[in-house]
Amino acid sequence: MRLSERDDESLLSISPSMANDAFAGPSTPSTSANPGTSNGHSNGHTNGASTSGLKEGFSVRKSGKSVTRVSLPGKTLYDDSLVDREEFVRLVIQSLREVGYIESAATLEAESGYEMELPQVSDFRRYILDGLWGEAEDALLQLGVADHDALYEARFLISRQKYLELLEEDDTTAALHVLRTEITPLNIDTETLHFLSSLLMCADTADLRQRVNWDDSPGSSRRRLLSELQRFIPSSIMIPPRRFSTLLTQALTYQRQSCIYHNGPTPLPIPGSGSSLTSSSSAFSLYRDHLCDKNAFPRITTMILEGHTDEVWNLKWSHDGQFLATVSKDQTAIIWKVGPEEDAATRECSQVFVLRDHEYEVGCLAWSIDDKVLLTGADHVITRWNAQTGACMGKLPSAHHETVTALVWLPDGSGFISGALDRKIILWDADGKQRDNWGTTAIRVTDLAVTPDLTRVVAVGMYHVPTVPNPGPHNGADSGTGAAAGTPGVSQRETRMIVYDLATKQPEASIRLEGELTSVSISQDSRYALVNHTPDEIHLWDLNTARLVRKLTGQRQGNHVIRSCFGGVDGNFVASGSEDANVYIWHRDSGALLEVLSGHGRGSVNAVAWNPRNARMFASCSDDATVRIWESEPGGTFSSDIARISEPDSKGKGKTRERWDATGGRAHTSGLTL
Known part of the structure; x- marks a missing residue:
């Protein structure tokens, strides 16, 4: 908004002895303004001109130097710009004030002729922060709050603050008077009125603060009130902070x-x-547009882990990112240590333990939150392992009678959940004692996940529609519900994703899907579920709305269990294995397919896991019995050294290095054994 004649006199301190000069002092609200000005604009004057009659070239004096009032043509910042000059300048003035450049803000106001805000705005802010409630209510109309409903809501917020502060001061008589004469006449809903009335019974101040979730009046409650009231005031009059x-x-x-x-x-x-x-000043700069180097993206194999003798079906990183556990068709699990060194050529990586005491093929696993315990699932048997010694801590009592397909540790570390094809979901404590269960669920669970906020369990699997015998034709129609038409006794199968409330174990949503569902993972913000889905699709679901956000395509999945995951900073990416022996990576928000990474041998890439502590590292496992570590290009070049980590020899070593070319093919073997 432009400086009015009286604004100029106040801000620039014009004196009779200075015909055309004034001092630009600290930026303080002027003494008057026209509250009726629309959107902060004066009546069509150009920049620097106002109704004061001051002529172009008028100057102000700053530290002994004059500052000339600038008059510019047009209303936009540049000739080809869409940015309104007055809005821009007023925001700059606000920013200067907020960071402490008070005199600079005053100089800009004087030079531009624009004022950051009306004096009534400064007064209103002071009324709220000083607890002058009557004056604050009277100021609302002057600040453009004309809508009847908005005015009532703003007055309620002010009266509620006044009421709560009186209760805090233990002045219940005055508080009750406010409740009866100021709040009740505003016709607020009965539930809110009853809640406010109940606060009269609070035992003490601490009880009051806890129930209303606020601190005392000198604290932040009045600032929060000011922020709430700001939404009723036109932003052109009271600019939102920062x-x-x-x-x-x-x-x-x-x-x-x-x-x-x-x-x-x-x-x-x-x-x-x-x-x-x-947190990095080099990652984002106002001096240039942000663009990440593609070469910094993890798409090069830096290590190959060899130790399994058959297909590797699943893998998980420890929470500290230093260990990788893999499970295989060969009835073993292996814990690998992956060193923290940034340079893959010097990084130490080795087998720590080979866990052999499995009677069946091993398909699922889970690390405890403190990384001290590893769970493995082989057929219907769940085994607990000491991840620090490799010792078997025992097999859990038989609770499932079909294959355990999922093991998930609770984010609070209090226990874990198992799911199986026998339609059971069981909650165990950290010591492996059965604590609770979901009974017989509606689906044969093929995978499940717990949201990081500990509110939901998301399970996927096959749903069996109950079979209803076909009673035969009736008036020419078949009434065999759930059965194929004309085929008595045949059940109909479908697949579903079921979202359970973790606390009540009751389903929030049950979503029917087509095709086989082989895995589910949850984003770190607990909002999205990622579901591998045949044929050849990965679905991204919004758990808050139970809606499909997008489908990711490109990978191949028709017959095998393929697992995907979120990865990268903020879970920006989705990575998945594929039956064509490749790893696929998409940008989560756009759905763009970024990379198709080859290197594994024949067969499916069964699972992918992103390192939780290193956004530029992930691992994949395959039917070729190997595990690959993927990272960004070392030194910005495309070629790299690949370390093949195999079964330790008698000296506990077994690390050999091989040079691989740009396509991932072997160039030569160094024969070096470390």
Whole structure:
């Protein structure tokens, strides 16, 4: 908004002895303004001109130097820009004030002729923060809150704050008066009124604060009130706090989302803003558009782990990212240690333990939250292993009578959940004692996952529709519900994803899907479920809305159990195995297929797991009996050294290095044994 004549006199301190000069002092609200000005604009004047009659070239004095009032043509920042100049300048003034450049903000106001806000706005802010409730209510109309419903809601928020502060001061008589004479006449809903009334019975101040989730009046409750009231006031009159910073953060967020290979440092929240910026100053800069180097994306095999003698079916990283556990058709599980060194050529990697005490092929596994215990599932048997010594801690009492397909440790470490083809989901404590179960579920569970926020269990599997005998034709129609038409006694099969409430074990959603469902994983924010789905699809579901977000295609899956996962910074990517011996990686939000990684031998790539502590490393396992570690290109070149880690020899070694060419093919064998 432009400075009015009286604004100029107040801000620039014009004196009779200065015909055309004034001082630009600290930026403080002017003494008057026109509250009726629409959207902060004066009546069509160009920049720097106002109703004061001050002429072009008018100057102000700053530290002994004059600052000339600038008059520019047009209303936009540049000739080819869509940015309104007045809005831009006012936001700059606000930003300067917020970070402490008070005199610079005042100088910009004087030079541009634009004022950041009306004096009534500053007064209103002071009324709220000082607890002057009557004055605050009166100021609402002056600030453009004209809508009847908005005015009532704003007045309720002010009266509620006043009521709560009186209760906090133990002045129940005055609080009751506010409740009866100020809040009740606003016709708020009965439930809210009853809740506020019940606060009169609070035992003490601590009880009151806990029930309403706030702190005392000198704390942040009044600032939160001011933030709530801001939504009723036109933003052109009362600019939202940190508006320029918010716009810049939105621009950086858009650039990050548009960068499909973004896999940089994890963003950190800006206190009090609800926004986030990266922890690395080099990852995002206002000086240039953000774009990640594709070469920094993990797409090169740096290590091949050889130790299994048959198909490797599943794998999981420890939570600290230093160990990788793999399970195989050869009835063993192997724990590998993967060193922390950044350079794959010098990284130490070795077998730590080979867990052989399995009677059947091993298909699933899970690390405890502290990485001290590893669970394995072989057929219907669940075994607990000491991951630090390799010792068998015992087989769990037989609770499943068909193949255990899923083992998941609870995020709080209190226990774990198992799911099986016998339609059972069982909750165990950390010591392997059965604690609870879901009874007989509706599906033969092929996989399940627990949301990180510990609220839901998501299970996928085959659903058997109950068979109803066909009573025969009736008036020419077949009434065999759940059976093929004209085929008595034949059940109908379908597949489903069922979302259970973890606390109540009751289903929140049961979604019918087509094809076989072989795996499910959950995003770190607990919002999305990733489901491998035949034929040749991966589905991304929003658990909050129970809606399909998108389908990811390209990989091959028709007959085998294939597992996928989220990966990278913030779970930006989806990686999956495939029956064509490749690893596929998509950008989660756009669905773009980024990479098709070859290297494994013939057969399916059965599972992929992203390192939880290294966003630029993941592992894959295959029917070729190997496990591959994938990382970004070392040194920015396409060629790399691949370390093949095999069965330890008598000296506990067994690490050989082989040079591989750009296509992943073997160039020569060094013969070096370390």
